[in-house]
Amino acid sequence: MDVLLGNVKDNLRGFVLKAARLRALEDDEELFGSGLVTSLFAMQLIEYIEKDYPIVVDGDDMNLRTFKSVNTVSEFVVRKLAESAGSRNGK
Known part of the structure; x- marks a missing residue:
């Protein structure tokens, strides 16, 4: 298991x-x-995610598929972190 994903899951x-x-x-x-x-x-969870991680949860992200389980929320956070890192690195 990816270390980052495992840490995010534990945290969430x-x-x-x-x-x-x-x-x-x-x-x-x-x-x-x-x-x-x-x-x-759900709103508390979104606030927690945005406070704990350097990501923004957009309106398009707010759906039951994304917030279905700890697994799906964790995968979402890791994906947004990767997108954010890519943006900062000019990708």
Whole structure:
């Protein structure tokens, strides 16, 4: 597993567990479809991501596919980080 992806997953899982007051959470468990979290929580998660990582979550990024699970959110964050690094390096 990619080290960065693993670190992002650990970080996001910890946030979700604490913020949603959950005892356990599988990385592929649906966050919204299962009713674990609410739309208000989605905004908290986006705020957390933008505060913790040097990325911006655009309106096009705000969808259930991106925020389906810890896995999908982590993959999204890593992809945005790579895009951001590419932009800064002139790519």
